[in-house]
Amino acid sequence: MEIILKPVGYARHSSESVPRHWSVSDVEGDLVLDPEYLPAMADIEAGSRIVVLFHFDRSEPFTPGHLRQTPPHKDRPMGVFSICSPVRPNPIGLSVLTVLGVAENVIRVRGLDLLDHTPILDIKPHIEAPA
Protein backbone atom coordinates (compact mmCIF):
# COMPACT_ATOMS: atom_id res chain seq x y z
CA MET A 1 0.00 0.00 0.00
CA GLU A 2 1.25 3.45 -0.91
CA ILE A 3 0.14 6.79 0.50
CA ILE A 4 0.40 9.83 -1.74
CA LEU A 5 0.81 13.31 -0.23
CA LYS A 6 0.83 16.77 -1.75
CA PRO A 7 2.47 19.85 -0.17
CA VAL A 8 0.17 22.58 1.18
CA GLY A 9 2.92 25.21 1.05
CA TYR A 10 6.61 25.75 1.75
CA ALA A 11 9.04 27.28 4.24
CA ARG A 12 10.80 30.52 3.28
CA HIS A 13 13.73 32.14 5.07
CA SER A 14 17.04 33.80 4.27
CA SER A 15 19.29 32.10 6.84
CA GLU A 16 22.37 30.57 5.25
CA SER A 17 22.16 27.70 7.72
CA VAL A 18 19.69 26.39 10.26
CA PRO A 19 20.35 24.64 13.59
CA ARG A 20 20.10 20.86 13.68
CA HIS A 21 16.82 20.96 15.63
CA TRP A 22 13.89 23.30 16.29
CA SER A 23 14.41 23.04 20.06
CA VAL A 24 17.70 24.97 19.72
CA SER A 25 16.69 27.33 16.88
CA ASP A 26 15.89 31.05 16.96
CA VAL A 27 15.70 31.30 13.16
CA GLU A 28 12.71 33.30 11.94
CA GLY A 29 10.99 32.88 8.62
CA ASP A 30 7.70 32.24 6.89
CA LEU A 31 5.41 29.34 6.13
CA VAL A 32 3.84 30.27 2.80
CA LEU A 33 0.66 28.28 2.25
CA ASP A 34 -1.25 27.83 -0.98
CA PRO A 35 -4.05 30.45 -0.97
CA GLU A 36 -6.66 27.70 -1.22
CA TYR A 37 -5.85 26.91 2.44
CA LEU A 38 -6.62 30.41 3.77
CA PRO A 39 -9.83 29.22 5.53
CA ALA A 40 -7.81 26.41 7.16
CA MET A 41 -5.48 29.00 8.75
CA ALA A 42 -8.29 31.00 10.37
CA ASP A 43 -7.53 30.05 13.99
CA ILE A 44 -3.73 30.14 14.04
CA GLU A 45 -2.81 32.79 16.61
CA ALA A 46 0.34 34.79 17.25
CA GLY A 47 2.12 33.57 20.37
CA SER A 48 0.90 30.00 20.02
CA ARG A 49 2.96 26.97 19.11
CA ILE A 50 2.22 24.84 16.10
CA VAL A 51 3.41 21.42 14.98
CA VAL A 52 4.61 21.49 11.38
CA LEU A 53 5.01 18.30 9.35
CA PHE A 54 7.22 18.64 6.31
CA HIS A 55 8.96 16.66 3.57
CA PHE A 56 12.71 16.06 3.87
CA ASP A 57 12.94 16.75 0.16
CA ARG A 58 16.74 16.98 -0.02
CA SER A 59 17.62 13.91 2.07
CA GLU A 60 19.37 10.97 0.50
CA PRO A 61 17.17 7.88 -0.06
CA PHE A 62 16.75 5.58 2.95
CA THR A 63 18.64 2.27 2.75
CA PRO A 64 19.17 -0.56 5.26
CA GLY A 65 22.48 1.15 6.11
CA HIS A 66 20.43 3.98 7.66
CA LEU A 67 18.51 1.78 10.12
CA ARG A 68 21.04 2.88 12.75
CA GLN A 69 22.86 6.19 12.52
CA THR A 70 25.22 8.14 14.78
CA PRO A 71 23.66 11.58 15.47
CA PRO A 72 26.03 14.59 15.36
CA HIS A 73 25.90 15.02 19.15
CA LYS A 74 26.19 11.32 20.08
CA ASP A 75 29.09 8.88 20.09
CA ARG A 76 27.35 5.69 19.00
CA PRO A 77 24.90 4.49 16.36
CA MET A 78 21.25 4.65 17.40
CA GLY A 79 18.06 3.27 15.89
CA VAL A 80 16.54 5.78 13.49
CA PHE A 81 13.20 5.67 15.35
CA SER A 82 14.97 7.19 18.40
CA ILE A 83 16.72 10.05 16.62
CA CYS A 84 15.74 13.07 14.53
CA SER A 85 17.77 12.24 11.42
CA PRO A 86 16.40 13.56 8.11
CA VAL A 87 17.18 10.17 6.51
CA ARG A 88 14.18 8.06 7.58
CA PRO A 89 12.05 5.21 6.17
CA ASN A 90 9.41 7.85 5.38
CA PRO A 91 11.07 11.26 4.93
CA ILE A 92 8.69 13.29 7.11
CA GLY A 93 10.03 15.89 9.52
CA LEU A 94 8.35 17.47 12.54
CA SER A 95 9.09 20.87 14.03
CA VAL A 96 7.41 22.73 16.87
CA LEU A 97 7.43 26.42 15.93
CA THR A 98 6.28 29.62 17.62
CA VAL A 99 3.84 31.74 15.63
CA LEU A 100 4.90 35.40 15.46
CA GLY A 101 2.05 36.53 13.25
CA VAL A 102 -0.27 35.64 10.39
CA ALA A 103 -0.85 37.82 7.30
CA GLU A 104 -2.99 36.49 4.49
CA ASN A 105 -1.54 33.10 3.51
CA VAL A 106 1.80 33.58 5.31
CA ILE A 107 2.58 32.47 8.86
CA ARG A 108 5.62 34.18 10.42
CA VAL A 109 7.39 31.71 12.74
CA ARG A 110 10.43 31.35 14.99
CA GLY A 111 12.39 28.16 15.64
CA LEU A 112 13.00 27.00 12.09
CA ASP A 113 15.23 24.00 11.42
CA LEU A 114 13.81 23.54 7.91
CA LEU A 115 15.83 24.38 4.83
CA ASP A 116 14.55 27.22 2.67
CA HIS A 117 11.76 26.01 0.34
CA THR A 118 11.06 22.82 2.28
CA PRO A 119 7.57 21.53 1.33
CA ILE A 120 5.01 21.74 4.16
CA LEU A 121 2.58 18.82 4.55
CA ASP A 122 0.45 19.68 7.58
CA ILE A 123 0.05 22.07 10.50
CA LYS A 124 -1.46 20.91 13.80
CA PRO A 125 -2.02 22.54 17.18
CA HIS A 126 0.77 21.83 19.67
CA ILE A 127 -0.60 19.86 22.61
CA GLU A 128 1.57 19.18 25.65
CA ALA A 129 1.75 15.60 26.84
CA PRO A 130 0.09 15.23 30.27
CA ALA A 131 2.62 14.90 33.12
Next chain:
Amino acid sequence: MEIILKPVGYARHSSESVPRHWSVSDVEGDLVLDPEYLPAMADIEAGSRIVVLFHFDRSEPFTPGHLRQTPPHKDRPMGVFSICSPVRPNPIGLSVLTVLGVAENVIRVRGLDLLDHTPILDIKPHIEAPA
Protein backbone atom coordinates in the same frame (compact mmCIF):
# COMPACT_ATOMS: atom_id res chain seq x y z
CA MET B 1 4.91 17.29 -6.76
CA GLU B 2 3.78 14.14 -5.03
CA ILE B 3 5.34 12.36 -2.07
CA ILE B 4 4.89 8.63 -1.76
CA LEU B 5 5.01 6.93 1.63
CA LYS B 6 4.94 3.28 2.68
CA PRO B 7 3.83 2.03 6.12
CA VAL B 8 6.51 0.62 8.45
CA GLY B 9 3.98 -1.30 10.53
CA TYR B 10 0.52 -1.03 12.08
CA ALA B 11 -1.29 -0.47 15.37
CA ARG B 12 -2.98 -3.45 17.04
CA HIS B 13 -5.41 -3.38 19.94
CA SER B 14 -8.69 -4.93 21.01
CA SER B 15 -10.53 -1.85 22.30
CA GLU B 16 -13.94 -1.48 20.71
CA SER B 17 -13.47 2.29 20.69
CA VAL B 18 -10.67 4.75 21.32
CA PRO B 19 -10.83 8.25 22.83
CA ARG B 20 -10.82 11.21 20.44
CA HIS B 21 -7.23 12.15 21.37
CA TRP B 22 -4.08 10.55 22.79
CA SER B 23 -3.92 13.17 25.57
CA VAL B 24 -7.05 11.70 27.15
CA SER B 25 -6.44 8.01 26.34
CA ASP B 26 -5.38 5.13 28.58
CA VAL B 27 -5.88 2.54 25.86
CA GLU B 28 -3.06 0.01 25.66
CA GLY B 29 -2.00 -1.88 22.58
CA ASP B 30 0.86 -2.70 20.25
CA LEU B 31 2.76 -1.09 17.43
CA VAL B 32 3.75 -4.03 15.21
CA LEU B 33 6.64 -3.06 12.95
CA ASP B 34 7.87 -4.89 9.89
CA PRO B 35 10.79 -7.09 11.03
CA GLU B 36 13.13 -5.29 8.61
CA TYR B 37 12.96 -2.32 11.01
CA LEU B 38 14.20 -4.24 14.09
CA PRO B 39 17.57 -2.40 14.07
CA ALA B 40 15.72 0.94 13.87
CA MET B 41 13.91 0.09 17.15
CA ALA B 42 17.08 -0.60 19.11
CA ASP B 43 16.95 2.45 21.37
CA ILE B 44 13.23 2.68 22.17
CA GLU B 45 12.99 2.33 25.95
CA ALA B 46 10.15 1.40 28.30
CA GLY B 47 8.93 4.44 30.19
CA SER B 48 9.81 6.88 27.43
CA ARG B 49 7.41 8.78 25.22
CA ILE B 50 7.42 8.46 21.47
CA VAL B 51 5.82 10.47 18.68
CA VAL B 52 3.99 8.22 16.25
CA LEU B 53 3.00 9.42 12.78
CA PHE B 54 0.29 7.38 11.12
CA HIS B 55 -2.05 7.30 8.14
CA PHE B 56 -5.71 8.20 8.69
CA ASP B 57 -6.58 5.33 6.36
CA ARG B 58 -10.32 5.29 7.09
CA SER B 59 -11.02 9.02 6.87
CA GLU B 60 -13.22 10.42 4.13
CA PRO B 61 -11.37 12.31 1.38
CA PHE B 62 -10.56 15.96 2.09
CA THR B 63 -12.66 18.51 0.20
CA PRO B 64 -12.91 22.34 0.37
CA GLY B 65 -15.88 21.78 2.71
CA HIS B 66 -13.39 20.44 5.28
CA LEU B 67 -11.20 23.56 5.40
CA ARG B 68 -13.14 24.54 8.52
CA GLN B 69 -14.73 21.96 10.79
CA THR B 70 -16.50 22.05 14.16
CA PRO B 71 -14.62 19.74 16.56
CA PRO B 72 -16.76 17.51 18.83
CA HIS B 73 -15.90 19.58 21.93
CA LYS B 74 -16.26 23.05 20.34
CA ASP B 75 -19.27 25.12 19.34
CA ARG B 76 -17.97 26.77 16.16
CA PRO B 77 -16.11 25.84 12.96
CA MET B 78 -12.32 26.14 13.19
CA GLY B 79 -9.56 26.04 10.60
CA VAL B 80 -8.37 22.47 10.09
CA PHE B 81 -4.76 23.50 10.81
CA SER B 82 -5.83 24.39 14.38
CA ILE B 83 -7.68 21.17 15.18
CA CYS B 84 -6.92 17.45 15.34
CA SER B 85 -9.55 16.25 12.86
CA PRO B 86 -8.72 13.05 10.95
CA VAL B 87 -10.00 14.71 7.75
CA ARG B 88 -7.01 16.80 6.67
CA PRO B 89 -5.36 17.96 3.40
CA ASN B 90 -2.75 15.27 4.00
CA PRO B 91 -4.23 12.45 6.12
CA ILE B 92 -1.36 12.11 8.59
CA GLY B 93 -2.04 11.73 12.30
CA LEU B 94 0.26 12.29 15.26
CA SER B 95 0.04 10.68 18.68
CA VAL B 96 2.35 10.92 21.68
CA LEU B 97 2.39 7.49 23.31
CA THR B 98 4.05 6.02 26.39
CA VAL B 99 6.22 2.96 25.78
CA LEU B 100 5.39 0.10 28.17
CA GLY B 101 7.87 -2.37 26.70
CA VAL B 102 9.54 -3.65 23.56
CA ALA B 103 9.67 -7.32 22.51
CA GLU B 104 11.15 -8.21 19.16
CA ASN B 105 9.34 -6.11 16.54
CA VAL B 106 6.43 -5.14 18.82
CA ILE B 107 6.26 -1.97 20.93
CA ARG B 108 3.68 -2.08 23.74
CA VAL B 109 2.20 1.38 24.26
CA ARG B 110 -0.38 3.29 26.30
CA GLY B 111 -2.39 6.30 25.12
CA LEU B 112 -3.73 4.99 21.84
CA ASP B 113 -6.24 7.02 19.83
CA LEU B 114 -5.54 5.06 16.65
CA LEU B 115 -8.04 2.60 15.25
CA ASP B 116 -7.00 -1.05 15.18
CA HIS B 117 -4.78 -1.78 12.16
CA THR B 118 -3.94 1.88 11.45
CA PRO B 119 -0.77 2.03 9.27
CA ILE B 120 2.28 3.48 11.07
CA LEU B 121 4.53 5.82 9.05
CA ASP B 122 7.23 6.92 11.47
CA ILE B 123 8.33 6.91 15.10
CA LYS B 124 10.33 9.79 16.56
CA PRO B 125 11.62 10.62 20.04
CA HIS B 126 9.31 12.95 21.98
CA ILE B 127 11.06 16.22 22.68
CA GLU B 128 9.47 18.84 24.95
CA ALA B 129 9.27 22.36 23.62
CA PRO B 130 11.51 24.69 25.64
CA ALA B 131 9.55 26.91 28.05
